[in-house]
Amino acid sequence: LYLKKTSSTPEYAGRKNTFHVALLGYGYWGINILRNLVELPQVSQISVCDINIQRLNTVKKMFPEIFVDTNYRDMLTDPDVDAVCIATPSSSHFELCKFALLQNKHVFVEKPFTSNTQEAAELMELAQSRGLIISVDHTFLYNAAVHKIKEYIDTGQTGKVAYIDCTRVNLGIYQPDVNVLWDLASHDLSIIHFLIEEHPTHIRAIGKFNLEHQRVDMAYLFLYFSSGLLVQVNCSWASPVKIRQIMLGGREKMIIYDDIEPTHKLRVYDYSRQPVDEEQRNKMLVDYRLGDITIPKFSTQEPLKAAIEDFLSCVQTGNTPISDSASARQIVYWLEKAEFSLKNNGELVAL
Numbered sequence: 001l002y003l004k005k006t007s008s009t010p011e012y013a014g015r016k017n018t019f020h021v022a023l024l025g026y027g028y029w030g031i032n033i034l035r036n037l038v039e040l041p042q043v044s045q046i047s048v049c050d051i052n053i054q055r056l057n058t059v060k061k062m063f064p065e066i067f068v069d070t071n072y073r074d075m076l077t078d079p080d081v082d083a084v085c086i087a088t089p090s091s092s093h094f095e096l097c098k099f100a101l102l103q104n105k106h107v108f109v110e111k112p113f114t115s116n117t118q119e120a121a122e123l124m125e126l127a128q129s130r131g132l133i134i135s136v137d138h139t140f141l142y143n144a145a146v147h148k149i150k151e152y153i154d155t156g157q158t159g160k161v162a163y164i165d166c167t168r169v170n171l172g173i174y175q176p177d178v179n180v181l182w183d184l185a186s187h188d189l190s191i192i193h194f195l196i197e198e199h200p201t202h203i204r205a206i207g208k209f210n211l212e213h214q215r216v217d218m219a220y221l222f223l224y225f226s227s228g229l230l231v232q233v234n235c236s237w238a239s240p241v242k243i244r245q246i247m248l249g250g251r252e253k254m255i256i257y258d259d260i261e262p263t264h265k266l267r268v269y270d271y272s273r274q275p276v277d278e279e280q281r282n283k284m285l286v287d288y289r290l291g292d293i294t295i296p297k298f299s300t301q302e303p304l305k306a307a308i309e310d311f312l313s314c315v316q317t318g319n320t321p322i323s324d325s326a327s328a329r330q331i332v333y334w335l336e337k338a339e340f341s342l343k344n345n346g347e348l349v350a351l
């Protein structure tokens with residue numbers, strides 16, 4: 001149903017290579033998007049829309065040449081606008097994406113893509129019927145550390161992966177319209193989807209409801225795979241410290257990815273299961289390690305910049321973005337099922 005277009009698709013031939021991009025939403029994340037848009041040579045013109053006039057005044061002060069407006073409909077009916085970045089609250093993504101696609105604009109939309117899979121499917125069909133690109137900002141798919149982990153898995157260096165344990169906790173910020181699974185676990189699910197080709201068979205989620213904020217603000221999510229792989233995601237807005245850690249255990253190597261760590265974000269632990277004699281076993285009980293620890297080097301390019309560049313390059317060539325709508329829809333599907341499990345006391349849900 002959702003054909004992947006390639007650069008050989010005729011309608012993409014001779015497309016322009018600089019773009020007028022409209023940004024909808026200049027809040028916490030929109031600020032980062034604008035900073036990158038301003039730096040990219042492919043972006044010839046920028047317009048910014050926010051319903052909050054004070055935020056637009058800030059834009060105007062910093063970048064007087066940028067056009068600003070409080071009404072996204074007026075902005076998107078401008079035929080000069082080629083592409084749209086949507087960084088508004090999650091519950092508005094569907095409406096804004098749909099309007100943008102109906103105006104024949106390519107769309108870069110924040111995660112989570114939509115609030116349910118029906119909405120995602122409708123947007124995908126609309127984009128496909130009009131030859132438009134949708135890229136969903138699952139930013140970690142553009143993170144070089146995540147690509148390095150994938151390289152370790154795909155080249156067989158980790159051996160069969162037995163578990164992945166993700167911790168993504170911090171204090172706030174409470175999103176106004178989604179719970180912590182949709183806000184934080186969406187990152188880990190996108191990473192798992194990218195790293196592991198196998199699809200999980202079951203999902204389970206449990207969490208704690210915060211009365212003051214009327215949202216589930218801490219949750220544990222489990223994905224079960226027929227190969228035996230077990231994935232756990234711990235996400236919270238109620239943690240006194242910020243932790244961004246993924247621990248992956250393979251038969252040959254274990255990997256820790258600590259995104260807070262400034263330089264040594266990845267550590268790879270040798271863990272070949274060679275037969276150990278009594279003496280080695282006793283030594284291991286003292287050392288708690290079996291082999292060397294490697295700290296691989298990788299690019300430090302800002303992932304958000306790479307995500308926007310990939311989007312604009314796909315607009316130009318017709319190629320499919322790394323973070324395309326089909327993979328984003330899969331994340332929405334898992335979140336939907338996790339939400340069901342959450343509401344049913346952690347019921348195991350088949351996928």
Ligand SMILES: NC(=O)c1ccc[n+]([C@@H]2O[C@H](COP(=O)([O-])OP(=O)(O)OC[C@H]3O[C@@H](n4cnc5c(N)ncnc54)[C@H](O)[C@@H]3O)[C@@H](O)[C@H]2O)c1
Nearest residue numbers: 025026027028029030049050051052087088090110111139
């Ligand atoms: N990819 C990432 O790593 C990442 C990080 C943070 C947030 N996000 C995502 O970005 C989105 C926004 O989150 P945020 O934390 O920046 O929220 P925010 O509340 O700080 O900003 C949202 C902005 O959108 C504006 N807005 C709301 N409705 C609008 C409309 N109809 N038209 C124009 N402007 C409108 C608000 O006035 C506000 O300025 C969410 O989907 C969130 O999940 C992604």
